[in-house]
Amino acid sequence: MNQYNIHNIKINPADFQHPMDKNATRLIQSSAAFRKCLEFISKQSLEKQMQCIYRSSLAQLTPKTAPGICRMAEEACEMFGAETVPELFLQRSYTTAVTMMGIEKPLILLSTELLKDIKEEMLWGLIAAEISGIRNGFGEIRFAEWLCDSAGIIPAVISRPLSKLFKEWHKYLQFSHDRAALIAIGDFNKTMCAVLAGEIPMEILMRMDFSDPNCSYMKQSREFLENKGHWTETLRDIKAFSNEGVFYAARYVNLYQFMKNEYWDITEDFMEEI
Amino acid sequence: MVTLTGLQVSEYSHPDENKAMQALNKTKWLKDLLNWVSDKNNIYNLKVSILGSCIEVTESDMPELYSLVSEVCRTLDYAPVPRIYMYHDSVFDIDIFPGVKPVLKVPDFIVNEFDREMLRFQFGKAVSALKADTCQMRMLAKSIRLTMGLIPGLGTAAAVLLADWSRKAGLTEDRGGLLACQDLRTAERALMRMAGMPLRYLDSDRISEYIKACQDSNQVSSLVQSAMTLQRTEVWNNDRILELYKWHYSGQYDDIIEEYE
Numbered sequence: 001m002n003q004y005n006i007h008n009i010k011i012n013p014a015d016f017q018h019p020m021d022k023n024a025t026r027l028i029q030s031s032a033a034f035r036k037c038l039e040f041i042s043k044q045s046l047e048k049q050m051q052c053i054y055r056s057s058l059a060q061l062t063p064k065t066a067p068g069i070c071r072m073a074e075e076a077c078e079m080f081g082a083e084t085v086p087e088l089f090l091q092r093s094y095t096t097a098v099t100m101m102g103i104e105k106p107l108i109l110l111s112t113e114l115l116k117d118i119k120e121e122m123l124w125g126l127i128a129a130e131i132s133g134i135r136n137g138f139g140e141i142r143f144a145e146w147l148c149d150s151a152g153i154i155p156a157v158i159s160r161p162l163s164k165l166f167k168e169w170h171k172y173l174q175f176s177h178d179r180a181a182l183i184a185i186g187d188f189n190k191t192m193c194a195v196l197a198g199e200i201p202m203e204i205l206m207r208m209d210f211s212d213p214n215c216s217y218m219k220q221s222r223e224f225l226e227n228k229g230h231w232t233e234t235l236r237d238i239k240a241f242s243n244e245g246v247f248y249a250a251r252y253v254n255l256y257q258f259m260k261n262e263y264w265d266i267t268e269d270f271m272e273e274i
Numbered sequence: 275m276v277t278l279t280g281l282q283v284s285e286y287s288h289p290d291e292n293k294a295m296q297a298l299n300k301t302k303w304l305k306d307l308l309n310w311v312s313d314k315n316n317i318y319n320l321k322v323s324i325l326g327s328c329i330e331v332t333e334s335d336m337p338e339l340y341s342l343v344s345e346v347c348r349t350l351d352y353a354p355v356p357r358i359y360m361y362h363d364s365v366f367d368i369d370i371f372p373g374v375k376p377v378l379k380v381p382d383f384i385v386n387e388f389d390r391e392m393l394r395f396q397f398g399k400a401v402s403a404l405k406a407d408t409c410q411m412r413m414l415a416k417s418i419r420l421t422m423g424l425i426p427g428l429g430t431a432a433a434v435l436l437a438d439w440s441r442k443a444g445l446t447e448d449r450g451g452l453l454a455c456q457d458l459r460t461a462e463r464a465l466m467r468m469a470g471m472p473l474r475y476l477d478s479d480r481i482s483e484y485i486k487a488c489q490d491s492n493q494v495s496s497l498v499q500s501a502m503t504l505q506r507t508e509v510w511n512n513d514r515i516l517e518l519y520k521w522h523y524s525g526q527y528d529d530i531i532e533e534y535e
Contacts, residue, residue: 094364200329200360200382207335216332224325235318236326247326 010081013132016183016266018175018254024168028141033161037144037154038103046147047103054089054107061088061110068120069127073108076128079184081135082106090115096198100130101142117202121185122194128184129177136176141169174246178255183266188259195251210252218256221249275456278534281351283406285530286449288517291442298439304432312410315417320371324379328359331380342390343378346397346454352405360385366468368400370409387473392464394455402450408443415440415507433505440507448518453530458522462515469511485519488512 014022028034041047054060063070069088077085086106096114100106108130115123133139145166148159182191192210193202209215224247227236299305333340339358347355356376366387369379378400388396403409415436452461463476466484491512503510509517521527 096362196329199362200331201385204331204336204360216330216335220325220330224321227321227325229317229321232317232321235314236322248329249326 011079011183013080013135013180016179017136018172018179021172021176024172025136028165028169029137031165033158034144036158037162038140040154040158041144041147047105047143051105051107058089058091061090072124072127073131076131076184079128080132082131086131098126098130099142100133101139101146103140103143106134106139114198118197121190122197125181125185125191125194129181132180133177138173171246174251175254178251179258182255182259182263191255192252196248217252221252224249225253275349276531276535277349278453279351281534283446286446286453288442288445288449291439291446294439294442298435301432301435308411308414312414315414316371320377324359324377328361328379331358331360342393343397346394346401349454350398350401350405350450352401356404368396369413370400370403372404372407372409376404387467388464391455391457391460392467395451395461395464398451398454399447401454402447406446412440412443437505437507441509444508445514445517448514449521452518452522452527456531461518465511465515485515488516
Protein backbone atom coordinates (compact mmCIF):
# COMPACT_ATOMS: atom_id res chain seq x y z
CA MET A 1 0.00 0.00 0.00
CA ASN A 2 2.81 2.40 0.83
CA GLN A 3 5.30 3.20 -1.89
CA TYR A 4 8.19 3.27 0.58
CA ASN A 5 7.13 0.01 2.16
CA ILE A 6 7.61 1.37 5.65
CA HIS A 7 5.14 -0.95 7.30
CA ASN A 8 6.16 -2.60 10.57
CA ILE A 9 8.37 0.34 11.43
CA LYS A 10 7.30 2.34 14.42
CA ILE A 11 7.30 6.08 14.05
CA ASN A 12 6.69 8.35 16.96
CA PRO A 13 4.03 10.87 15.86
CA ALA A 14 5.57 13.42 18.21
CA ASP A 15 8.56 13.57 15.83
CA PHE A 16 6.54 15.29 13.15
CA GLN A 17 3.82 16.97 15.22
CA HIS A 18 3.32 20.58 14.16
CA PRO A 19 4.90 22.90 16.77
CA MET A 20 1.75 25.02 17.14
CA ASP A 21 -0.30 21.87 17.68
CA LYS A 22 2.30 20.66 20.20
CA ASN A 23 1.92 23.88 22.20
CA ALA A 24 -1.89 23.85 22.05
CA THR A 25 -1.97 20.17 23.14
CA ARG A 26 0.42 20.86 26.03
CA LEU A 27 -1.67 23.81 27.12
CA ILE A 28 -4.79 21.67 27.32
CA GLN A 29 -3.06 18.74 29.00
CA SER A 30 -1.51 20.95 31.65
CA SER A 31 -4.72 22.80 32.50
CA ALA A 32 -6.40 22.03 35.80
CA ALA A 33 -9.83 21.96 34.15
CA PHE A 34 -8.73 19.21 31.75
CA ARG A 35 -7.30 17.08 34.55
CA LYS A 36 -10.53 17.50 36.50
CA CYS A 37 -12.46 16.57 33.38
CA LEU A 38 -10.46 13.33 33.01
CA GLU A 39 -11.02 12.52 36.69
CA PHE A 40 -14.74 13.06 36.19
CA ILE A 41 -14.75 10.81 33.11
CA SER A 42 -12.98 8.01 34.93
CA LYS A 43 -15.11 8.32 38.10
CA GLN A 44 -18.38 8.18 36.17
CA SER A 45 -17.14 5.45 33.74
CA LEU A 46 -18.17 7.75 30.90
CA GLU A 47 -15.97 6.08 28.30
CA LYS A 48 -17.79 2.77 28.73
CA GLN A 49 -21.09 4.59 28.43
CA MET A 50 -19.96 6.26 25.21
CA GLN A 51 -18.96 2.89 23.77
CA CYS A 52 -22.38 1.49 24.69
CA ILE A 53 -24.09 4.38 22.88
CA TYR A 54 -22.06 3.86 19.70
CA ARG A 55 -22.37 0.07 19.76
CA SER A 56 -26.12 0.30 20.06
CA SER A 57 -26.66 3.06 17.50
CA LEU A 58 -23.99 2.72 14.80
CA ALA A 59 -22.83 -0.04 12.48
CA GLN A 60 -19.52 -1.45 13.67
CA LEU A 61 -16.95 -2.49 11.07
CA THR A 62 -15.34 -5.82 11.86
CA PRO A 63 -12.67 -7.90 10.09
CA LYS A 64 -15.57 -9.92 8.63
CA THR A 65 -17.66 -7.01 7.35
CA ALA A 66 -14.83 -4.69 6.27
CA PRO A 67 -11.54 -6.61 6.27
CA GLY A 68 -9.69 -3.95 4.22
CA ILE A 69 -10.55 -1.05 6.49
CA CYS A 70 -9.83 -3.03 9.66
CA ARG A 71 -6.43 -4.02 8.27
CA MET A 72 -5.67 -0.37 7.61
CA ALA A 73 -6.37 0.44 11.27
CA GLU A 74 -4.13 -2.41 12.44
CA GLU A 75 -1.27 -1.38 10.16
CA ALA A 76 -1.58 2.27 11.16
CA CYS A 77 -1.39 1.24 14.83
CA GLU A 78 1.80 -0.66 14.10
CA MET A 79 3.24 2.26 12.18
CA PHE A 80 2.51 4.91 14.76
CA GLY A 81 3.00 2.73 17.83
CA ALA A 82 -0.57 2.76 19.14
CA GLU A 83 -1.10 -0.14 21.53
CA THR A 84 -4.84 -0.64 21.12
CA VAL A 85 -6.44 -0.96 17.71
CA PRO A 86 -9.51 1.30 17.77
CA GLU A 87 -12.97 -0.03 17.07
CA LEU A 88 -14.40 1.30 13.83
CA PHE A 89 -17.94 2.61 13.38
CA LEU A 90 -19.89 3.94 10.43
CA GLN A 91 -21.73 7.20 10.95
CA ARG A 92 -24.40 8.38 8.55
CA SER A 93 -23.58 11.97 7.75
CA TYR A 94 -23.08 14.37 4.87
CA THR A 95 -19.96 15.72 6.58
CA THR A 96 -16.92 13.93 5.25
CA ALA A 97 -14.81 12.99 8.22
CA VAL A 98 -12.79 10.38 10.05
CA THR A 99 -12.77 11.05 13.80
CA MET A 100 -10.92 9.22 16.56
CA MET A 101 -11.71 9.60 20.26
CA GLY A 102 -11.45 7.71 23.50
CA ILE A 103 -8.94 7.11 26.28
CA GLU A 104 -8.43 3.45 27.12
CA LYS A 105 -10.28 2.03 24.14
CA PRO A 106 -10.32 4.62 21.36
CA LEU A 107 -12.84 4.36 18.56
CA ILE A 108 -12.95 5.76 15.05
CA LEU A 109 -16.06 7.16 13.36
CA LEU A 110 -16.10 7.05 9.56
CA SER A 111 -18.73 9.06 7.74
CA THR A 112 -20.69 7.23 5.06
CA GLU A 113 -20.36 10.19 2.70
CA LEU A 114 -16.57 9.96 2.77
CA LEU A 115 -16.61 6.27 1.87
CA LYS A 116 -18.71 6.90 -1.24
CA ASP A 117 -15.93 7.44 -3.76
CA ILE A 118 -12.66 7.74 -1.87
CA LYS A 119 -9.73 5.69 -3.15
CA GLU A 120 -8.30 2.98 -0.90
CA GLU A 121 -4.88 4.53 -0.36
CA MET A 122 -6.45 7.90 0.49
CA LEU A 123 -8.68 6.30 3.10
CA TRP A 124 -5.60 4.55 4.47
CA GLY A 125 -3.93 7.95 4.87
CA LEU A 126 -6.90 9.46 6.68
CA ILE A 127 -7.27 6.52 9.06
CA ALA A 128 -3.52 6.49 9.72
CA ALA A 129 -3.61 10.23 10.41
CA GLU A 130 -6.30 9.79 13.06
CA ILE A 131 -4.46 6.87 14.64
CA SER A 132 -1.24 8.90 14.75
CA GLY A 133 -3.05 11.15 17.23
CA ILE A 134 -3.51 8.38 19.80
CA ARG A 135 0.02 8.63 21.20
CA ASN A 136 -0.16 12.41 21.25
CA GLY A 137 -3.22 12.25 23.49
CA PHE A 138 -5.71 13.49 20.89
CA GLY A 139 -8.18 10.73 21.79
CA GLU A 140 -8.69 11.95 25.33
CA ILE A 141 -8.86 15.59 24.26
CA ARG A 142 -11.48 14.78 21.61
CA PHE A 143 -13.47 12.73 24.09
CA ALA A 144 -13.38 15.48 26.69
CA GLU A 145 -14.42 17.96 24.01
CA TRP A 146 -17.31 15.75 22.90
CA LEU A 147 -18.52 15.51 26.48
CA CYS A 148 -18.16 19.24 27.08
CA ASP A 149 -20.26 19.87 23.96
CA SER A 150 -22.96 17.50 25.20
CA ALA A 151 -24.90 19.89 27.40
CA GLY A 152 -25.04 19.10 31.07
CA ILE A 153 -22.72 16.07 31.25
CA ILE A 154 -19.59 17.91 32.35
CA PRO A 155 -20.19 20.63 34.94
CA ALA A 156 -19.99 24.14 33.43
CA VAL A 157 -17.25 25.18 35.84
CA ILE A 158 -14.97 22.64 34.09
CA SER A 159 -16.29 22.75 30.51
CA ARG A 160 -16.39 26.55 30.02
CA PRO A 161 -12.66 27.29 30.44
CA LEU A 162 -11.84 24.25 28.32
CA SER A 163 -13.96 25.18 25.30
CA LYS A 164 -11.69 28.07 24.29
CA LEU A 165 -8.60 25.85 24.58
CA PHE A 166 -10.28 23.20 22.41
CA LYS A 167 -11.11 25.78 19.77
CA GLU A 168 -7.50 26.93 19.63
CA TRP A 169 -6.25 23.34 19.43
CA HIS A 170 -8.55 22.62 16.46
CA LYS A 171 -6.76 25.27 14.43
CA TYR A 172 -3.43 23.40 14.56
CA LEU A 173 -4.46 19.77 14.96
CA GLN A 174 -5.11 19.42 11.22
CA PHE A 175 -1.53 20.38 10.38
CA SER A 176 -0.22 17.36 12.31
CA HIS A 177 -2.87 15.09 10.82
CA ASP A 178 -1.96 16.13 7.30
CA ARG A 179 1.70 15.36 8.00
CA ALA A 180 0.79 11.91 9.32
CA ALA A 181 -1.32 11.25 6.21
CA LEU A 182 1.58 12.26 3.98
CA ILE A 183 3.97 9.95 5.83
CA ALA A 184 1.48 7.07 5.59
CA ILE A 185 0.58 7.57 1.93
CA GLY A 186 4.05 8.63 0.79
CA ASP A 187 2.77 10.76 -2.08
CA PHE A 188 2.02 14.47 -1.80
CA ASN A 189 -0.59 14.67 -4.55
CA LYS A 190 -2.56 11.71 -3.22
CA THR A 191 -2.35 13.11 0.31
CA MET A 192 -3.89 16.40 -0.83
CA CYS A 193 -6.60 14.45 -2.65
CA ALA A 194 -7.28 12.62 0.63
CA VAL A 195 -7.41 15.90 2.56
CA LEU A 196 -9.85 17.37 0.06
CA ALA A 197 -11.80 14.14 -0.54
CA GLY A 198 -15.45 14.87 -0.09
CA GLU A 199 -14.88 18.58 -0.46
CA ILE A 200 -15.01 18.38 -4.23
CA PRO A 201 -15.85 15.38 -6.42
CA MET A 202 -13.07 12.80 -6.75
CA GLU A 203 -13.12 12.90 -10.56
CA ILE A 204 -12.06 16.57 -10.42
CA LEU A 205 -9.46 15.97 -7.69
CA MET A 206 -7.86 13.20 -9.71
CA ARG A 207 -7.15 15.64 -12.53
CA MET A 208 -5.30 18.08 -10.29
CA ASP A 209 -1.59 18.04 -9.58
CA PHE A 210 -1.08 19.53 -6.14
CA SER A 211 2.64 18.74 -6.13
CA ASP A 212 3.18 21.27 -8.91
CA PRO A 213 4.14 24.59 -7.25
CA ASN A 214 2.60 26.41 -10.21
CA CYS A 215 -0.78 24.68 -9.99
CA SER A 216 -3.88 26.85 -9.73
CA TYR A 217 -4.56 25.83 -6.14
CA MET A 218 -1.09 26.92 -5.03
CA LYS A 219 -1.70 30.33 -6.63
CA GLN A 220 -5.10 30.57 -4.93
CA SER A 221 -3.69 29.56 -1.54
CA ARG A 222 -0.80 32.02 -1.76
CA GLU A 223 -3.22 34.76 -2.79
CA PHE A 224 -5.33 33.94 0.26
CA LEU A 225 -2.40 33.98 2.68
CA GLU A 226 -0.77 37.08 1.20
CA ASN A 227 -3.92 39.18 0.88
CA LYS A 228 -3.45 42.35 2.87
CA GLY A 229 -5.71 45.25 3.66
CA HIS A 230 -7.40 46.38 6.84
CA TRP A 231 -10.76 44.81 6.17
CA THR A 232 -9.38 41.62 4.64
CA GLU A 233 -7.23 40.91 7.68
CA THR A 234 -9.99 41.75 10.17
CA LEU A 235 -12.51 39.59 8.35
CA ARG A 236 -9.99 36.74 8.01
CA ASP A 237 -9.37 36.87 11.79
CA ILE A 238 -13.10 36.83 12.49
CA LYS A 239 -13.58 33.87 10.18
CA ALA A 240 -10.56 32.06 11.65
CA PHE A 241 -11.94 32.63 15.16
CA SER A 242 -15.36 31.25 14.31
CA ASN A 243 -13.99 28.38 12.20
CA GLU A 244 -13.98 24.90 13.66
CA GLY A 245 -10.89 23.88 11.76
CA VAL A 246 -8.31 25.59 9.64
CA PHE A 247 -8.57 26.99 6.11
CA TYR A 248 -7.79 24.43 3.41
CA ALA A 249 -5.51 26.95 1.71
CA ALA A 250 -3.39 27.23 4.88
CA ARG A 251 -3.28 23.44 5.28
CA TYR A 252 -2.11 23.01 1.71
CA VAL A 253 0.73 25.54 1.92
CA ASN A 254 1.76 24.21 5.33
CA LEU A 255 1.92 20.61 4.11
CA TYR A 256 3.79 21.64 0.98
CA GLN A 257 6.42 23.39 3.10
CA PHE A 258 6.67 20.35 5.37
CA MET A 259 7.22 18.13 2.35
CA LYS A 260 9.93 20.41 1.00
CA ASN A 261 11.77 21.00 4.29
CA GLU A 262 11.24 18.15 6.73
CA TYR A 263 9.56 15.18 5.08
CA TRP A 264 12.65 13.75 3.42
CA ASP A 265 14.70 13.93 6.64
CA ILE A 266 12.06 11.93 8.48
CA THR A 267 11.48 9.35 5.77
CA GLU A 268 15.23 8.93 5.16
CA ASP A 269 15.54 7.38 8.62
CA PHE A 270 12.92 4.78 7.72
CA MET A 271 14.63 3.96 4.48
CA GLU A 272 17.93 3.41 6.27
CA GLU A 273 16.27 1.03 8.72
CA ILE A 274 14.78 -0.95 5.84
CA MET B 275 -30.32 25.67 -28.85
CA VAL B 276 -31.17 29.26 -29.86
CA THR B 277 -28.44 31.77 -29.01
CA LEU B 278 -30.11 34.86 -27.61
CA THR B 279 -27.58 37.47 -28.77
CA GLY B 280 -28.59 40.92 -27.57
CA LEU B 281 -31.01 39.59 -24.94
CA GLN B 282 -31.90 42.14 -22.25
CA VAL B 283 -33.09 41.17 -18.76
CA SER B 284 -36.02 43.58 -19.15
CA GLU B 285 -37.38 41.32 -21.89
CA TYR B 286 -38.06 38.49 -19.48
CA SER B 287 -38.05 40.02 -15.99
CA HIS B 288 -41.06 39.36 -13.80
CA PRO B 289 -43.32 42.47 -13.83
CA ASP B 290 -43.66 42.40 -10.03
CA GLU B 291 -39.89 42.63 -9.66
CA ASN B 292 -39.83 46.14 -11.11
CA LYS B 293 -42.60 47.27 -8.78
CA ALA B 294 -40.80 45.79 -5.79
CA MET B 295 -37.57 47.50 -6.87
CA GLN B 296 -39.31 50.86 -7.12
CA ALA B 297 -40.58 50.45 -3.55
CA LEU B 298 -37.07 49.57 -2.43
CA ASN B 299 -35.56 52.55 -4.22
CA LYS B 300 -37.70 54.91 -2.18
CA THR B 301 -35.77 53.98 0.98
CA LYS B 302 -32.43 55.68 0.28
CA TRP B 303 -30.92 54.83 3.67
CA LEU B 304 -31.55 51.17 3.00
CA LYS B 305 -29.80 51.36 -0.36
CA ASP B 306 -26.80 53.08 1.27
CA LEU B 307 -26.68 50.50 4.03
CA LEU B 308 -26.89 47.67 1.51
CA ASN B 309 -24.07 49.15 -0.54
CA TRP B 310 -21.82 49.42 2.52
CA VAL B 311 -22.56 45.88 3.70
CA SER B 312 -22.26 44.63 0.14
CA ASP B 313 -18.74 46.06 -0.13
CA LYS B 314 -17.55 44.37 3.08
CA ASN B 315 -19.40 41.20 2.18
CA ASN B 316 -17.55 41.09 -1.12
CA ILE B 317 -14.15 41.46 0.57
CA TYR B 318 -15.08 38.72 3.03
CA ASN B 319 -16.33 36.31 0.41
CA LEU B 320 -13.83 36.88 -2.37
CA LYS B 321 -10.66 37.38 -0.33
CA VAL B 322 -11.31 35.26 2.75
CA SER B 323 -14.05 32.68 2.57
CA ILE B 324 -13.77 31.54 -1.05
CA LEU B 325 -9.98 31.67 -1.35
CA GLY B 326 -9.46 30.02 2.03
CA SER B 327 -12.08 27.31 1.99
CA CYS B 328 -13.13 26.60 -1.62
CA ILE B 329 -11.15 25.26 -4.54
CA GLU B 330 -10.99 26.87 -7.92
CA VAL B 331 -11.88 24.43 -10.66
CA THR B 332 -10.15 25.41 -13.86
CA GLU B 333 -11.00 24.46 -17.41
CA SER B 334 -8.42 21.68 -17.42
CA ASP B 335 -9.75 20.25 -14.13
CA MET B 336 -13.32 19.94 -15.35
CA PRO B 337 -13.71 20.75 -19.04
CA GLU B 338 -17.34 19.48 -19.15
CA LEU B 339 -18.48 21.91 -16.48
CA TYR B 340 -16.58 24.79 -18.05
CA SER B 341 -17.96 24.14 -21.50
CA LEU B 342 -21.46 24.03 -20.01
CA VAL B 343 -21.04 27.38 -18.24
CA SER B 344 -19.54 28.88 -21.42
CA GLU B 345 -22.51 27.64 -23.43
CA VAL B 346 -24.94 29.13 -20.91
CA CYS B 347 -23.11 32.49 -21.08
CA ARG B 348 -23.24 32.38 -24.87
CA THR B 349 -26.94 31.48 -24.92
CA LEU B 350 -27.85 34.33 -22.56
CA ASP B 351 -25.31 36.68 -24.16
CA TYR B 352 -23.23 37.33 -21.07
CA ALA B 353 -19.46 37.86 -20.83
CA PRO B 354 -16.99 37.13 -19.29
CA VAL B 355 -17.39 33.47 -18.35
CA PRO B 356 -17.33 33.37 -14.52
CA ARG B 357 -14.66 31.55 -12.54
CA ILE B 358 -15.88 28.49 -10.63
CA TYR B 359 -15.00 27.67 -7.03
CA MET B 360 -16.32 24.46 -5.51
CA TYR B 361 -17.05 23.48 -1.92
CA HIS B 362 -18.76 20.69 -0.03
CA ASP B 363 -22.36 21.27 1.03
CA SER B 364 -25.74 19.68 0.57
CA VAL B 365 -27.44 22.77 -0.90
CA PHE B 366 -28.65 23.58 -4.41
CA ASP B 367 -27.93 27.30 -4.50
CA ILE B 368 -25.01 28.73 -6.40
CA ASP B 369 -23.60 31.85 -4.74
CA ILE B 370 -22.74 34.57 -7.22
CA PHE B 371 -20.17 37.35 -6.94
CA PRO B 372 -20.12 39.95 -9.71
CA GLY B 373 -17.12 42.06 -10.72
CA VAL B 374 -14.53 42.26 -13.45
CA LYS B 375 -13.94 38.56 -12.95
CA PRO B 376 -17.28 37.20 -11.74
CA VAL B 377 -17.17 34.18 -9.45
CA LEU B 378 -19.62 31.32 -8.94
CA LYS B 379 -19.38 29.40 -5.66
CA VAL B 380 -20.76 25.99 -6.55
CA PRO B 381 -21.68 23.27 -4.01
CA ASP B 382 -20.48 19.79 -5.01
CA PHE B 383 -23.98 18.55 -4.26
CA ILE B 384 -25.55 19.94 -7.44
CA VAL B 385 -22.76 18.58 -9.60
CA ASN B 386 -23.48 15.13 -8.17
CA GLU B 387 -27.27 15.42 -8.10
CA PHE B 388 -28.12 17.23 -11.35
CA ASP B 389 -27.74 15.95 -14.87
CA ARG B 390 -26.16 18.18 -17.53
CA GLU B 391 -29.44 19.77 -18.65
CA MET B 392 -30.60 20.48 -15.11
CA LEU B 393 -27.23 22.07 -14.45
CA ARG B 394 -27.80 24.21 -17.53
CA PHE B 395 -31.00 25.52 -15.90
CA GLN B 396 -29.23 26.14 -12.57
CA PHE B 397 -26.25 27.93 -14.15
CA GLY B 398 -28.71 29.83 -16.34
CA LYS B 399 -30.28 31.24 -13.21
CA ALA B 400 -26.85 32.27 -11.90
CA VAL B 401 -25.83 33.92 -15.18
CA SER B 402 -29.20 35.66 -15.36
CA ALA B 403 -28.56 37.12 -11.89
CA LEU B 404 -25.13 38.31 -13.05
CA LYS B 405 -26.70 39.85 -16.13
CA ALA B 406 -29.36 41.62 -14.06
CA ASP B 407 -26.74 42.64 -11.46
CA THR B 408 -29.03 41.60 -8.64
CA CYS B 409 -26.94 38.87 -7.05
CA GLN B 410 -25.32 40.99 -4.33
CA MET B 411 -28.63 42.42 -3.20
CA ARG B 412 -30.23 38.97 -3.21
CA MET B 413 -27.46 37.50 -1.13
CA LEU B 414 -27.67 40.36 1.32
CA ALA B 415 -31.42 39.99 1.50
CA LYS B 416 -30.87 36.43 2.67
CA SER B 417 -28.20 37.28 5.22
CA ILE B 418 -29.27 40.57 6.79
CA ARG B 419 -33.05 40.52 6.66
CA LEU B 420 -33.24 38.50 9.89
CA THR B 421 -31.07 41.00 11.76
CA MET B 422 -33.01 43.93 10.35
CA GLY B 423 -36.30 42.25 11.13
CA LEU B 424 -35.37 42.36 14.81
CA ILE B 425 -35.45 46.18 14.78
CA PRO B 426 -39.10 47.09 15.29
CA GLY B 427 -40.79 49.53 12.95
CA LEU B 428 -38.47 50.78 10.23
CA GLY B 429 -36.20 47.71 10.37
CA THR B 430 -39.07 45.27 10.02
CA ALA B 431 -40.61 47.25 7.17
CA ALA B 432 -37.28 47.35 5.33
CA ALA B 433 -36.77 43.61 5.85
CA VAL B 434 -40.21 42.92 4.39
CA LEU B 435 -39.55 45.17 1.38
CA LEU B 436 -36.19 43.54 0.74
CA ALA B 437 -37.60 40.03 1.03
CA ASP B 438 -40.46 40.90 -1.30
CA TRP B 439 -38.10 42.21 -3.98
CA SER B 440 -35.81 39.18 -3.52
CA ARG B 441 -38.67 36.75 -4.12
CA LYS B 442 -39.64 38.52 -7.34
CA ALA B 443 -36.03 38.69 -8.52
CA GLY B 444 -35.87 34.92 -7.94
CA LEU B 445 -38.76 34.46 -10.37
CA THR B 446 -36.85 36.43 -13.00
CA GLU B 447 -33.83 34.17 -12.42
CA ASP B 448 -36.01 31.11 -12.99
CA ARG B 449 -37.07 32.56 -16.34
CA GLY B 450 -33.39 33.14 -17.17
CA GLY B 451 -32.74 29.50 -16.28
CA LEU B 452 -35.48 28.38 -18.65
CA LEU B 453 -34.10 30.55 -21.44
CA ALA B 454 -30.70 28.93 -20.87
CA CYS B 455 -31.91 25.32 -21.02
CA GLN B 456 -34.84 26.02 -23.39
CA ASP B 457 -36.83 23.05 -22.17
CA LEU B 458 -39.66 23.44 -19.67
CA ARG B 459 -39.50 19.80 -18.60
CA THR B 460 -35.82 20.22 -17.63
CA ALA B 461 -36.62 23.34 -15.61
CA GLU B 462 -39.48 21.52 -13.89
CA ARG B 463 -37.25 18.54 -13.13
CA ALA B 464 -34.64 20.82 -11.57
CA LEU B 465 -37.22 22.67 -9.48
CA MET B 466 -38.83 19.41 -8.40
CA ARG B 467 -35.47 17.99 -7.40
CA MET B 468 -34.96 21.12 -5.31
CA ALA B 469 -38.35 20.51 -3.74
CA GLY B 470 -37.04 17.13 -2.58
CA MET B 471 -38.09 14.65 -5.27
CA PRO B 472 -35.30 12.08 -5.84
CA LEU B 473 -33.81 12.05 -9.34
CA ARG B 474 -35.04 8.54 -10.18
CA TYR B 475 -38.68 9.58 -9.66
CA LEU B 476 -38.51 12.55 -12.02
CA ASP B 477 -40.40 11.09 -14.97
CA SER B 478 -43.03 12.84 -17.13
CA ASP B 479 -46.05 11.28 -15.43
CA ARG B 480 -44.95 12.28 -11.98
CA ILE B 481 -44.07 15.81 -13.10
CA SER B 482 -47.53 16.30 -14.67
CA GLU B 483 -49.17 14.95 -11.54
CA TYR B 484 -47.06 17.22 -9.36
CA ILE B 485 -47.97 20.31 -11.38
CA LYS B 486 -51.62 19.42 -11.16
CA ALA B 487 -51.31 19.12 -7.38
CA CYS B 488 -49.52 22.50 -7.28
CA GLN B 489 -52.35 24.10 -9.26
CA ASP B 490 -54.95 22.68 -6.87
CA SER B 491 -53.09 23.80 -3.76
CA ASN B 492 -52.46 27.24 -5.28
CA GLN B 493 -56.16 28.02 -5.29
CA VAL B 494 -56.28 27.97 -1.50
CA SER B 495 -54.69 31.06 0.02
CA SER B 496 -54.63 31.64 3.70
CA LEU B 497 -53.66 34.42 6.05
CA VAL B 498 -51.13 32.14 7.72
CA GLN B 499 -49.42 31.41 4.41
CA SER B 500 -49.25 35.10 3.55
CA ALA B 501 -47.79 35.89 6.95
CA MET B 502 -45.24 33.10 6.60
CA THR B 503 -44.24 34.37 3.16
CA LEU B 504 -43.62 37.96 4.28
CA GLN B 505 -39.98 37.54 5.29
CA ARG B 506 -39.03 34.73 2.92
CA THR B 507 -36.45 35.63 0.28
CA GLU B 508 -37.51 32.79 -2.02
CA VAL B 509 -40.95 32.05 -3.41
CA TRP B 510 -42.33 28.70 -2.20
CA ASN B 511 -41.04 26.00 -4.48
CA ASN B 512 -44.44 24.92 -5.81
CA ASP B 513 -45.32 28.51 -6.66
CA ARG B 514 -42.03 28.85 -8.55
CA ILE B 515 -42.88 25.87 -10.73
CA LEU B 516 -46.35 27.25 -11.39
CA GLU B 517 -45.06 30.75 -12.20
CA LEU B 518 -42.60 29.35 -14.70
CA TYR B 519 -45.25 27.05 -16.17
CA LYS B 520 -47.65 30.00 -16.58
CA TRP B 521 -44.98 32.20 -18.17
CA HIS B 522 -44.06 29.45 -20.61
CA TYR B 523 -47.66 28.90 -21.69
CA SER B 524 -48.48 32.64 -21.79
CA GLY B 525 -46.56 32.75 -25.07
CA GLN B 526 -43.94 35.22 -23.81
CA TYR B 527 -41.26 32.56 -23.72
CA ASP B 528 -41.98 31.49 -27.31
CA ASP B 529 -41.98 35.14 -28.41
CA ILE B 530 -38.44 35.61 -27.10
CA ILE B 531 -37.16 32.40 -28.66
CA GLU B 532 -38.80 33.18 -32.02
CA GLU B 533 -37.43 36.71 -32.00
CA TYR B 534 -33.83 35.47 -31.73
CA GLU B 535 -34.18 32.33 -33.83
